[in-house]
Amino acid sequence: MNHPNLRRRAALLAGAVLITTALVAPPGSAQPPIGPTAGSMGLPTFAPGRYVVTLADKPVATYQGGVTGLKATKPTAGRKVEVNSTDAKRYRTFLSGKHAQVAAKVGATVSHDYSTALNAFTASLTSKQVNELSKTAGVVSVVPDQLRVALDDRKSTDFLKLSGKTGVWNALGGTASAGKGVVVGVVDTGIWPESASFAGSALGTKPPTAADPYRPYRSGSETVMQKADGDTFTGSCEAGEQFTADLCNSKLISAKYFGDGWLSFVPPEARADYVSPRDGEGHGSHTASTAAGNPSVDVTVGGVNFGTVSGVAPAAKIAVYKALWEGKDGQNSGGFTSDILAAIDQAVADGVDVINYSVGSIFESAHTDPVQLAFLSAASAGIFVSAAGGNSGPDAATLDNTSPWVTTVGASTVAPYAGTVVLGNGQKYAGISTSIGVPTGSHPLVNGPAVKVSGASDADALGCLPGTLDPAKTAGKIVVCERGVGARVDKSAEVKRAGGVGLVLINLFDQDALGDSHVVPTVHLNVPAALTVKGYAAAGGGTAELVPGNTSGLSEPYPQMADFSSRGPSTSSHGDLLKPDLAAPGVNVLAAVAPPTNAGQSYAFYSGTSMAAPHVAGLAALYLAKHPDWSPMAVKSALMTTAGDVLTSTGAADNNPFDRGAGEVQPSKMLDPGLVYDSGDADWLGYLEGSGVDTGTGVPAIDPSDYNAPSIAVGQLLGTQTITRRVTAVTPGLYRATVSVPGMKAVVTPSILNFTAAGQTKTFKVTLTQDTAPSAETTSGWLTWQGAGKMVRSPIAVVPTSVLAPTEVSGSGASGTASFEATAGKAGIPIRSYGVVSAPLVAGAVPAGAADADLPNYPVTVTAQTKAVQWNIKTVDPAGSIWLVLYKVVNGQTQLLSFVGDGSNQASATIAAPAPGVWGVLAITLTNPPGADTTQYTMQTNVVTSSSGRALQVSPPVAPAAFKPFQVSASWSGLPTDQRSTGFVEFPNRAGTVVTIN
Known part of the structure; x- marks a missing residue:
């Protein structure tokens, strides 16, 4: 099993705090953090530096009046802001004055004023000034001046x-x-x-x-x-x-x-x-x-x-x-x-x-x-x-x-610029190419290591990194180079420097193939063709020709998402x-x-x-x-x-x-949409208010799902929810709604809208109710209005759940009870329990720097009877560091889901109500304990099924009411206290709570 770049991604995860708190500074200078850090007593402190301070008053583009003696500057509908008007200039002067006043309160000096699109200023601030400004009335935010890429x-x-x-x-x-x-x-x-x-x-x-x-x-x-x-x-x-x-x-x-x-x-x-x-x-x-x-x-x-x-x-x-x-x-x-x-x-x-x-x-x-x-x-x-x-x-x-x-x-994607690698055995593999004007003719095909300079590593030569190829060996050959470390165009530059006549750039796993402007004829191949060509070249004595266009007889559908x-x-x-x-x-x-x-x-x-x-x-x-x-x-x-x-x-x-x-x-x-979902200031501010942002405008809050977007989304739908939308006619006529979301009951009210004139606006509602859709999994569909010869289509994305409850709770002791709060979307739904399971500990070891394919692998074949799976890993040496990488296999391809752990000596990965298929974890470490060649650990894999383990008792057996929180208790007895045990409390539609004990 190959997982390219796994250690790099783990290292990035481990260093995420550094990534989010590093401000680019001149070479050789200190790099202050861009955000709050933990000071004494746990209070946030801010590093000195350049900050953007945003104030509550409206900028010129949205100011609608309210300040004595200053007229509104927001343009009327269909017009642009007049920044050079007398009113705009006076209001801009007012804003700049307030900037100076606010800055002066903390002893700071304004570096730059913003007044048209945003009411803000920049200033160089000390930690104390940032803290003071953050608490100053009328200041919306104080954020670091960050480098955006x-x-x-x-x-x-x-x-x-x-x-x-x-x-x-x-x-x-x-x-x-x-x-x-x-x-x-x-x-x-x-x-x-x-x-x-x-x-x-x-x-x-x-x-x-x-x-x-x-x-x-x-x-x-x-x-x-x-x-x-x-x-x-x-x-x-x-x-x-x-x-x-x-x-x-x-x-x-x-x-x-x-x-x-x-x-x-x-x-x-x-x-x-x-x-x-x-x-x-x-x-x-x-x-x-x-x-x-x-x-x-x-x-x-x-x-x-x-x-x-x-x-x-x-x-x-x-x-x-x-x-x-x-x-x-x-x-x-x-x-x-x-x-x-x-x-x-x-x-x-x-x-x-x-x-x-x-x-x-x-x-x-x-x-x-x-x-x-x-x-x-x-x-x-x-x-x-x-x-x-x-x-x-x-x-x-x-x-x-x-x-x-x-x-x-x-x-x-669009239709690709293609090129084909024609091997000496007659096989043809099409990829992406923008650099082949005419066929190259047949030439020896080699992998980078076969033509490397003395002292270069195979890994560097496989990537055709600068200076790794020997001109005496490379001249007149087509070289196979792996994508990965180094810029893609630098690889063709290295092949050209060494006298090569062509490049086959290969992906080692499923990735986009890209049409870079290479300096030698180049074809970029994706898997599985990439690995086949690499293997053919490794066997020795092979030849290849690079030809423009796709002559393989196979084509790739488009458009696809990159x-x-x-x-x-x-x-x-x-x-x-x-x-x-x-x-x-x-x-x-x-x-x-x-x-x-x-x-x-x-x-x-x-x-x-x-x-x-x-x-x-x-x-x-x-x-x-x-x-x-x-x-x-x-x-x-x-x-x-x-x-x-x-x-x-x-x-x-x-x-x-x-x-x-x-x-x-x-x-x-x-240009002929039939109907449009329009929105403006009140919608945006209501959306922000509904998202928990105090805009200071008095605009009523709306549920973010009710924002008048040309799409519908509900991030967490408990049982049922009604969403409101309004549409404005571009082309009048009678429009009928159709709606379909798999696993959901969907109803549009009214389902017929009659527009007698362009510009009319009408409101409708969409009620979505969970039916067979699995809990906590996205289901999607479409709402379509048809009429006047038009089709107006909006996507729907919903994450339904039958019960709001924690995904995992914990308890301890040979006997005990774990309680948690739940809210059901429907009264009387059943609550069941499964487990407890306490699997034996299995010894293992992994060295730092192990190849991805050599990482210890712990797969579980999940069936319809599987309720939950939990992997627990702990290093033998308390000074050790261990991570788990959770994955699942989809259509024969391994899909990495997440890194689990904080770099300490233990980690636990849990999946509740997993879909049938192969799930697993990989054990990985970035450093071995002092003096050790490997990191020793014990692994436990607890698989809870409909018939496994000792009984976990749960009450109540059914939800007492809809939309009202209630307590759920899960109890156990007779469990070992020297290792973890796992149970599962199940609600309908594959919702549930994992109970981790000891």
């Missing part, structure tokens, strides 16, 4: 049916009209203005004419553009290092940079970037050109011509807000919260229509995170925000940017808001980059949710050009309710909404 991220515009005679662009008047009058703001790493994707005519000084109302022009140092919504965009082209104001044009109409935070922390010698809007990495140019790059740009990469590429909204204008920066060797790369806030604030002030935010964290941002609150204000001001969901998949609950006012985007795409549920919403919202192309996307950091290429293939988000930003721009008065959430609803299926590797529909949200965007249908 840009996500690592065949023609998507063709796949999305934007191009062609029957495509969306043509229906909108052609590429010259698709997105016209709309400005897309890109908060990212900057722009490479010389790229053909950003070419345009020089900006003149004459205002536009009626014949060309949206033509941007210069007015002094500013760029001015009348927009489709009737408002005005006012930006500028900020000069700086290798960037002059005349680099802006009729496409790239504004470019600014924000780096006070980053530049103050990273000294010049540690930077690999331009102190200007110029892109020092390529990520920002890629996202900008994907969203709104010029149409029909001819692209050749590495000598291979890929035809033309286009942005999703080719007539839209681009405004750049550089807030992410590149450090040398990747160190300190990213953007600080303060710089990102400044960029968002400026984008809102300038009057963009759409913001693309391909930035995220390995941890989910709270809805009250300053960046998320800034986006709330942006949405309130009528700006559509598209944000990347993250690249931490396929593990559950790995999303970021999950606030309801943001459109959270997952990454899916393996790396982060999954829900959202922890910030406790599963009551379905995220991601939808999926868009994010694998092997070809777009503009910065040549210096991309091997001199002007275009490159990138993958990530970073690439998916600008597709949605571009679609929103198309929408707002046609419907400039639509709200951001109405546009989001149209995108979601017209989305199509995402597929699995077998070609079946992906039925996990936490993978794909509402599904794959379908631009050909999005």
Whole structure:
């Protein structure tokens, strides 16, 4: 059994506290923690550093009046905020004054004010000042200025049916009209203005004419553009290092940079970037050109011509807000919260229509995170925000940017750029390739170790790490290299350096295959083909040829969710808001980059949710050009309710909404949604209040599941729950509802809605009741409204339970009782008990650094009679350290579920009411006890079945009432006290509580 990267993941888990409390600082300087640490008496203390302080008063974009002498500045419906009005200037002065007053109370000085999208300021604070500000009236939050990282991220515009005679662009008047009058703001790493994707005519000084109302022009140092919504965009082209104001044009109409935070922390010698809007990495140019790059740009990469590429909204204008920066060797790369806030604030002030935010964290941002609150204000001001969901998949609950006012985007595949490895034995294996122009011809095929330099390890040579291959042995050969340690493109660079003529890049386990721009012809293979090719090469004497295209006769379905795409549920919403919202192309996307950091290429293939988000930003721009008065959430609803299926590797529909949200965007249908689920300030604030956030607005709280999203989610449904929604007609008519959620009784009331005019809004309810659905397991389905020739589809995700009760309780003694509180969703449901089981202890040992395949393995074959399984491990030496890795086998593939333990000398893993199949744990240690070669331990595997063990007595035998807490008692006698025993209290629908004794 192979579990690649297991020790690396265990080490990351062990060091998680360090990850969450490390602030990037200049090389050689101390690294202060970014959050509270345990001080004396257990009270939180804060390290000195730069902080963002958010105040309760509304920013300019959402201020509705209330301060004596200061008029409201929130724009009316369908309008953008007027930041240069007299009222806005006066209110901004008021906010800045309050910033100074609050800072002065603790002896601090304001470094930067934010007033348009967020009412906040940044300041350098001592520990004492942070603590004092945290308790100051009117202060919403004091959070560290953190470094946020840009996500690592065949023609998507063709796949999305934007191009062609029957495509969306043509229906909108052609590429010259698709997105016209709309400005897309890109908060990212900057722009490479010389790229053909950003070419345009020089900006003149004459205002536009009626014949060309949206033509941007210069007015002094500013760029001015009348927009489709009737408002005005006012930006500028900020000069700086290798960037002059005349680099802006009729496409790239504004470019600014924000780096006070980053530049103050990273000294010049540690930077690999331009102190200007110029892109020092390529990520920002890629996202900008994907969203709104010029149409029909001819692209050749590495000598291979890929035809033309286009942005999703080719007539839209681009405004750049550089807030992410590149450090040398990747160190300190990213953007600080303060710089990102400044960029968002400026984008809102300038009057963009759409913001693309391909930035995220390995941890989910709270809805009250300053960046998320800034986006709330942006949405309130009528700006559509598209944000990347993250690249931490396929593990559950790995999303970021999950606030309801943001459109959270997952990454899916399109038809692949393919290449085929043709072996000397005639076998053909297709993979991903963007680097084969013509067939390579037949050459010897070798694994890296067969051609390594003297002194290189087999492991390093297998990874084709720099300097590991011997030119005398490698010349003229095609080399098989394992993916893993080292950048993928560095492996092809090493093969080229050593004289190799091709590369077969192989995955050792099921992962995405990616179309990087390699410097030698390369095919990236996934398992099982990857392992077959590796074995053929290892046998010696083999040959291979790399040919363009898929000649294997086998094809891969698409779109599929990318393996790396982060999954829900959202922890910030406790599963009551379905995220991601939808999926868009994010694998092997070809777009503009910065040549210096991309091997001199002007275009490159990138993958990530970073690439998916600008597709949605571009679609929103198309929408707002046609419907400039639509709200951001109405546009989001149209995108979601017209989305199509995402597929699995077998070609079946992906039925996990936490993978794909509402599904794959379908631009050909999005402009005609029939009905929309709209929302605005009151909905967002009510959602926050219902989530336990005091907004100070007086807005009534709503159950987060009742937030008017184009999806339905209930993170914990006890018995039954009724969810409320409202829909607004775009196309009037009679609509009938159908709803289906496996294992649930689902009823829509009323099930028929009759709209007699566009703009009418009607409310309905969906009642969901647990039937046969297993407790604590997600079940999902769809609610669909059909009428007026339209289909309006919303995903549903529900986690039902028959009883709310702890998953595990404990007790001690040969005889005893363990009591706990439970709440049933229905009166009279039966309560049963099973066990107790006390299995013998089994001796074992594991050395630190053991290969994944050599880790001790303790599998259990679970049947329908299995009630619970518990593994208990303890090291013989009290100074030992041990972990368990819980897994299950799904369709023959081992799926790691979690690491269990805290690094101490014992750990316990428990599963209640497991589904039939093979479950197990692996024993792993990171360090052996002092002087020992291995870590000795004892393992106990307690399997509770319907007929095992001594009797565990439980009372009461049935739930006395619905929705009222009651006490459950589990009793035992005659148990050994020198080892653990396990029992199980069972409720209906496979719900239950494990009882651990001694």
